[in-house]
Amino acid sequence: MAIRKPYTPAGVIPATLLPFNDDFTINWGEMVRHLEDVVATPGLSAITVNGHASEVHACTFDEQREILERTVDAIGDRIPVIAGIYADGSMEAARIARMSEAAGASALLVFPSNALMMGGEMRPEMAETHFKAVAAASDLPLIAFNYARWTNLAYPLDTLLRLFEAIPSIKAIKDWTAEPLEHERNITTLQNLPNPINVLSTNSAWLMASLTMGCNGLLSGAGSIIPDLQSQLFSAVQKDDLKLAQEINDRIRPVAQAFYSAPFLDMHNRMKEAAVLLGRQDRAVVRPPLMKLTDAEIRKIKSALEQAGLDVGDSIKSSATG
Secondary structure: OOOOOOOOOOEEEEEOOOOEOOOOOEOHHHHHHHHHHHHOOOOEOOEEEOOHHHOHHHOOHHHHHHHHHHHHHHHOOOOOEEEEEOOOOHHHHHHHHHHHHHHOOOEEEEOOOHHHOOOHHHOHHHHHHHHHHHHHHOOOOEEEEEOOHHHOOOOOHHHHHHHHHHOOOEEEEEEOOOOHHHHHHHHHHHOOOOOOOEEEEOOHHHHHHHHHOOOOEEEEHHHHOOHHHHHHHHHHHHOOOHHHHHHHHHHHHHHHHHHOOOOHHHHHHHHHHHHHHOOOOOOOOOOOOOOOOOHHHHHHHHHHHHHOOOOOOOOOOOOOOO
């Protein structure tokens, strides 16, 4: 196992995909191949596993542990690894946090509990209890995943400020605040606290606009496919090079529009198909209830990749059989 180094979440952080075989078992060889492809990108700060992009909702505790252990073994000596903490119950979240620290993670991305979906914004003490359970189980820095308001799992600003005051190990927020005014408010407020909280954008459908508001980083599933473009865009924004940022964003736009079209739940399914089209993976298998995309949608993804200037094969490969 690689030696874990101190890490403060910031910069460009792709969330990687998880390849499956046709029988829905994890394809470990393809997983490492994917990790190697992503981490070869200059300018990355870390990578994330056991998140939405790797279909964590469909993975068992033991699978999550093995994913993390194999990831750390493969690339942990080159880049910090962030582990997702996805659990509805706080006790289970704490168990995953303990496991993740033992397996070599450098930080933890804490998802909101789905139990808070029906009015959790009215009971901020519940979110605080959830985070305290994770913080008590691990000394690693935490990233609070703040969902879009339409999911009914968003943390109001007052709740976020309460969390940051009560739990000092929270060092960053993955901000999916889909309303630009609220997103900008979060950036200017949280990054200027006495103990600043880094805002990592996950508004990948409008990433350039988000980054120009002043985010200190980004954490994105689209980084599993276009980590180079995201890294270049972040660098251009940091250097105040608007012309270059616009040129890079012109390439990102068609891909982002293809990935994040309706239904939104298929975004990572689409990224898997893109990986096949680009010759980086052999299959685009997803675990149920997610289902394979239609040939028509795969053609749209192929067209978007071509518009972005990415090297796509001459024909659509059958990702069901490799």
